[in-house]
Amino acid sequence: MPNFTLPRPARLTRTHKVSAALVATAGCAAALAFTAAPSDAETTAAHAPAAVKPVSANGLPMTAKDRADDGKQARAVASSVAAGLKGTAAEKQNHAADQTANRSVERKALVAPKAAPKAPKATPKRYANNLDGWIRESLDIMKAKGIPGSYEGLHRNIMRESSGNPNAVNNWDINAINGVPSKGLLQVIQPTFDAYHVSGTPHKLTDPIANITAAANYAADRYGSIDNVDSAY
Incomplete structure (x- = not known):
């Protein structure tokens, strides 16, 4: 049987240990970097503006009461606008009615009433002179x-x-x-x-x-x- 001599195991010197540590460190960093890198969806979500929360006049978040008050104010404004529109429509109708009445009066004024026929004078009764x-x-x-x-x-x-x-x-x-x-x-x-x-x-x-x-x-x-x-x- 041939007599093989096994190679001697290589001795890791201090230099080799430092180099291996650096390589391991670099790999971990790359892995961490890859893991930490956000996906496209995550990037888009990260850059999307956050939803604006409603605030009250004093800058604090609105409470349920504030929202109820705002709703009442909105309804009041809508009611006022509707009343204004109704008032405007009523004014237009009244104005149109006034114009119609004025035109009617003008037409009557233009058409002079016919004078009542004068009653015929009574013819004196005649009597024979006998x-x-x-x-x-x-x-x-x-x-x-x-x-x-x-x-x-x-x-x-x-x-x-x-x-x-x-x-x-x-x-x-x-x-x-x-x-x-x-x-x-x-x-x-x-x-x-x-x-x-x-x-x-x-x-x-x-x-x-x-x-x-x-x-x-x-x-x-x-x-x-x-x-x-x-x-x-």
């Missing part, structure tokens, strides 16, 4: 004055007293003897005519209308109506 016309006109006046009498009563007494002559004069009876003769359609003396003259008629004894109405007024006072007279009265 016995029939005199009696009819006298009856209208008597009716307006409340003096009773009819066409028949007047016509009958006129025909008996004067035969329809407005200028007839009685010169033979007692009145004529006394100086106050009877005159006109119904033979009336002047004193009686003056006492019973009807306003609105001529103050003339022989005027047909004045004579008839005065005689009818006297007969109504003494006999109740000219219709009740059938003879000298």
Whole structure:
């Protein structure tokens, strides 16, 4: 069997020990460096700004009460803004209504109201200038004055007293003897005519209308109506 001589183990000198220590130290440092190096995600997270915590007016973190107060203030501001908007809308509506009313008034002012038609003047009633016309006109006046009498009563007494002559004069009876003769359609003396003259008629004894109405007024006072007279009265 060959005789091999084993190599002698190498002696580690002080220099070798220092070098090995340095190598070990460098390896550990590299390992530590590799382990400590942050990943991309960790780097991004590290550089991201931290979430800002709300603080109160004094710089301290806000409490639940502060947040509740801020909520109330926010709601109050929102309510105020909403009220302002509603007020503005109401003002616009009122302004629009005022403008509409003003335009309506202006239109009414521009359109002048039509004048009410004047009532036609009453046409004076016309009467014939004869016995029939005199009696009819006298009856209208008597009716307006409340003096009773009819066409028949007047016509009958006129025909008996004067035969329809407005200028007839009685010169033979007692009145004529006394100086106050009877005159006109119904033979009336002047004193009686003056006492019973009807306003609105001529103050003339022989005027047909004045004579008839005065005689009818006297007969109504003494006999109740000219219709009740059938003879000298």
